[in-house]
Amino acid sequence: MITEKIKTLKKQSKMTAHDLSEKSGIPLPTIHKLLSGETKNPKYDTLKAVVAAMDYQLQLEPIQTEGTDHYSDQEIQMMVLYRQLSADGQFLFAENLAQFIAYEQERIPKQPAQPTRELPLYLLPASAGVGSYLDSDQYEFRPFPVSAAPASAKYAVRITGDSMEPAFFNGDIVFVEPVADLNEGDVGIIVINSEGYIKQYRDQQFISFNPKYPPILPKAYDSVRIAGRVLSKYHQTQ
Template structure:
């Protein structure tokens, strides 16, 4: 089997860094072969002290002939593949880091990484195709959140229009609201967006947007009270002097 080190990498790294990558690969191959340093020295013809310095990293700039002899002793070949296109050597810093880590993996590790990357690429292509095919629907998203804790003013014109996938947006939804607070966890978390259908009243068990004295809440209507899913928050039971208005019924959460 052949270890290819592209000559183009010399453009990206200095020669010492290239040799360091080869040395790291040698360490991996030696571990896989279960050869001792003494056996590697005898088979390669490289003095044992040199082998020890190479494997320990003490030798920062080993001779290419030394590296090639050690690789050959491990039943591999070291070849410098010619650069085909200089433009292809212009990698980003992130790509260089990825290549450096990749070359330190074992053969099995490289194969596993390649398989996972191929699956990820297939997933992203499929997802992008689906996104491109799905029609979008624009709804007003209220910027002032319906509170999942203390109340927040909801009757305002502070909203923006936002596009949502038609496939995930309920047909009856006329607007969306961003939740704040933690009183409706684990069903609704801080920052979640919920789709709302305008409604003047709620049925038992419905989750709705309620305005009490001009403050907006997202709560469940149950037993004539407005309930939080998080047990650390007590139910809200409006009194006769409170101005209560149902702003809408929550249909689903935006995923």
């Protein structure tokens, strides 16, 4: 139960009920009722304020489902309100919600499916080996909207790390045109000693946009190959 979780957090934070009241702005009698279990259905805002006072974030189970991010505050608040309904109330809520969804689906015109084309999607860093675009077999074919993928793009790469922030973030997908050389200022996919990187080519160096990473200046004995020029970034809403 949420009350037991809050009592556990209170013990871990070594805060008194008075401390919680003072830091959260919740009246002390309300804190006492919450901790004693006298309040059976505490308000969401009360719970959130008390938990935040202990430097935690309120998360109600289940907070995740496979393949999704955390629920938003609004979704959590809806769950809290739903759980306060009687069994009859929950039944009526679900029935009306199903009717509303059906109404929305009928009212909103369906968008025609966009034409797509499949491209190999690689993951950086890539290991050398089998002689494909990034010398890696770590890829999957994925469909992309034709309107989003440049015609000259032959593969896509999912970026890892933060070295190219704020232009490219961890998890971003970029479209790549295979080329043997980069022009000054181009952003490219480079394989150095069997490791794949996304970097900007400038002054005969490979530059990170994030200033905490120094430029890469390959040594004479390094194996360097340009795998392609980055054409654009794929936006998931496209």
